[in-house]
Amino acid sequence: MSLPPLEINLKSLSKAQLLEQIVKWGEPKYRAAQIWSWLYQKGITEIDQMTNLSQSFRQMLKTQTWISKAQLKDQIQSEVDRSTKFLFRVAGGEDVETVLMPDGNRLTVCLSSQIGCAMDCAFCATGQMGFFRNLPVDGVVDQFLAIQTKLQENTDEYIRQTKFNNKRKITNVVFMGMGEPLANYQQVVSAIRILTDPDGINLSGRRITVSTVGLAPRIQQLAEEGLGCKLALSLNATTDEIRTRLMPINHRYPIREIMSAVRFWVETTGMPVTFEYVMIRGLNDSLVDAERLCRLVQNIPCKINLIPFNEIEGSDLHRPEERRVERFHRILTQHHRVAPVRYSKGRDIAAACGQLRTIYDQAGTRLSINPVPS
Ligand code: SF4
Secondary structure, three states: OOOOOOOEEHHHOOHHHHHHHHHHOOOOOHHHHHHHHHHHOOOOOOHHHOOOOOHHHHHHHHHHEEOOOOEEEEEEEOOOOOOEEEEEEEOOOEEEEEEEEEEOOEEEEEOOOEEEOOOOOOOOHHHHHOEEEEOOHHHHHHHHHHHHHHHHHOOOHHHHHHOOOOOOOOOEEEEOOOOOHHHHHHHHHHHHHHHHOOOOOOOOHHHEEEEEOOOHHHHHHHHOOOOOOEEEEEOOOOOHHHHHHHOHHHHOOOHHHHHHHHHHHHHHHOOOEEEEEEEOOOOOOOHHHHHHHHHHOOOOOEEEEEEEOOOOOOOOOOOOOHHHHHHHHHHHHHHOEEOOOOOOOOHHHOOOOOOOOOEEOOOOOEEEOOOOOO
16 A cells, blocks of 8 residues: 655645545544544644544654644734734745634634735735735634634733633634635635534534625535535626726626626525625715615625725725715615625724735835734
8 A cells, every 4th residue: 555645734634535544544434533623623733632543543643744733923903993913824834814803792703815816906905915825725724723722722912801702712704814715716615614514613604704806607616515605795886897997807707797696696505695895985985886786786685785995005095985985875775785884893903804915025024914004
């Protein structure tokens, strides 16, 4: 029997791959569930911590496998709403930003799926970074595990001050950090399988939201995966002209095509969709836009989130006046389920929607996760 290659990161394997490996190692199949539970429910990072595995098996694992973890490099907490932005170095040496947002009894973590982003949305600081790399599945899940471990250890002064919820457990996940999750499709789907697996992290799919710019074929593919997760579509405009200006991907997948993918999502999953609408002064915030938006989403079971633009350095886009936002909101509420206007969390630490950006000097050294003055 040929031996598997050395140095397998256990967290890079899907459950089926782990099972296959266990069989190759000549161990009983139930070991897969045991290892899965150590990795994802107990959050261990050393093979010797898996105490229900025999010494000899652990020894063998140590010669052939390892366990990745996200190393905390920096963190900063909002004075306004206690959101916390973390900078982690994940396996492969990548630096990635993750945000934890407390809201009543909810503790939502906003995960990044890529280093930078290729989508180049005009309102987004991550887009200004350009695209570096896709994160592997372990790079995505390790962000979650590092924060979960921090919450449970309760040794972090920031987190103790904040108190969050009594359970100190992450309750919700949104893929709204750095990157377009559906452009890193396979790794994000694998991460959601780990997040929802009963032997894994065991979150309900309904507590996980994938937010996309509208990669129409991927939306349809995701609908057919049966993951039970929720979909948010970053719409942001009611005409192709404005949307293409704000989101160049609209050239490839114009509004009509995206809306048809969204209808497919609703029909296939039976779940409503959330439309995210970042409001930008003078571009998409008129009453005509509000009326057009109502028509666009007509007959689609949905919720609409209005997000007044969070200003970023290097952009000439501006936030609309509050009364304009409220007027827009009022029109929508006459016809649709609209959430209260979302004044994003973490604005003072540049952790709000579209503000994540790792700053590098010319030699490529990361300088700071501190807020970019706008
Ligand atoms: S909004 Fe999302 S998809 Fe667009 S550039 Fe930013 S990270 Fe990428």
